[in-house]
Amino acid sequence: MKFYNTGKRRYNPKTSQYEGGEEIVADRMADVTDVGADRTVKLFGSIVQGVKVIRLVEPVNQVWAYLMIDDSPTKYTWNTAHGLCRPCQH
Template identity: 55%
Template sequence: MRYNNVIKFYSKGDKRYNFQTSKTEGTPKLLYEAMGNVTDLGVDRSKDLLDSIVQGAKVIRLIEPVNIKWSYLTIDDSPKKYRMKTAIKPSKYYSLIVGEDVG
């Protein structure tokens, strides 16, 4: 298995809504960066694992678990953000199932 994708874990940081300007201010904080293997989660597997069909779901395999509290992650500097659905710890690696953030 190749770990050829850069996975970046972020915290929302000090992002706050400014009522005077009607905008969100602040920047997210990069917490951790790791190499991982990313694959799409198929419809049948999504139904079995999550009891629903999740669009944009991905399986991310990492060598070590991420032991920090994170808000979202990005894959290969893509503008898409993903949030955790569930985590699995098989015998050889650590897997995250994430869904595309739509809001």
């Protein structure tokens, strides 16, 4: 899985454009497990599809905004209250 940071993207008032962008800050191996419907209801109060439990082989010490698993286009964010990763809400 790859961990991305979006912190360097800034608005340039001279060009009226956003500059910079996302960068990979870490690439790690991990065990990824889907969280069942019963558990997501207990944790979040409703069924949240796509929630994952992630067990990393090595920690990620860099600041990151989201992660992506394999070649999936889904971006996941960390839910610190429950220790789970859930799909980003767009």
